[in-house]
Amino acid sequence: MDEALETLGEQLYTRIYSKHTEAAGKLTGMLLELPGPVLRQMLQDEAMLTAAVEKALRALQLELEPSRVSCKEEDEVSASSDSLGEQLFELVDVYNTGHSQKITGMLLEQHKEAVSNLLSDPKLLEEQVHVALETLKEQNEETDFSDVSDADDTEKLGERLFSLVEEMDSLHANDITGMLLEMEPAVLRQLLSDHTMLEAAVGKAQSALDTGR
Structure with missing residues (x-):
């Protein structure tokens, strides 16, 4: 070990x-x-x-x-x-x-x-x-979430993701968001809460798009 x-x-x-x-x-x-x-x-x-x-x-x-010592204990x-x-x-x-x-x-x-x-x-x-x-x-x-609510959840994640991706690369926001949405919902939530990780994922998608051209 x-x-x-x-x-x-x-x-x-x-x-x-x-x-x-x-x-x-x-x-x-x-x-x-x-x-x-x-x-x-x-x-x-x-x-x-x-x-x-x-x-x-x-x-x-x-x-x-x-460490900055504060005057007030509170x-x-x-x-x-x-x-x-x-x-x-x-x-x-x-x-x-x-x-x-x-x-x-x-x-x-x-x-x-x-x-x-x-x-x-x-x-x-x-x-x-x-x-x-x-x-x-x-x-x-x-x-007891149904399939419908899962689809709604993915849609909401997609909308939030798109607005963040658009700030980084407005020209390819649709393509990049589409690629990111192929990931698991748990990973997508992680991307939404961690800007560094999102930037890295967007960078990967941009490279893939460049290679595909």
């Missing part, structure tokens, strides 16, 4: 080093805290890897920034709660569940100490994400 992780680490380091030479070691270490299957998926999916590296970079910058409490929520969302988001915001909200209902434990224990976080995901699935099953 350790050898497999070492191999993954070497592959990740090589990919990250070309773009982030100085921070490559630190970024690789941060990503290696994620589960093996997620890491393997990242190595196959450039967009997912780029998004994860961007998040790790942001977390790194937060660590390096000197501000400190709300700021630390916001910070916990943001950090938790970043970690939950990596699992590509398509329900990052909902799951983060569910996990934040716990005591602050429990949330802090999740941030420092990847295995515990993974378990909690799976539990929250199962709960969401059960809620969806109870609602």
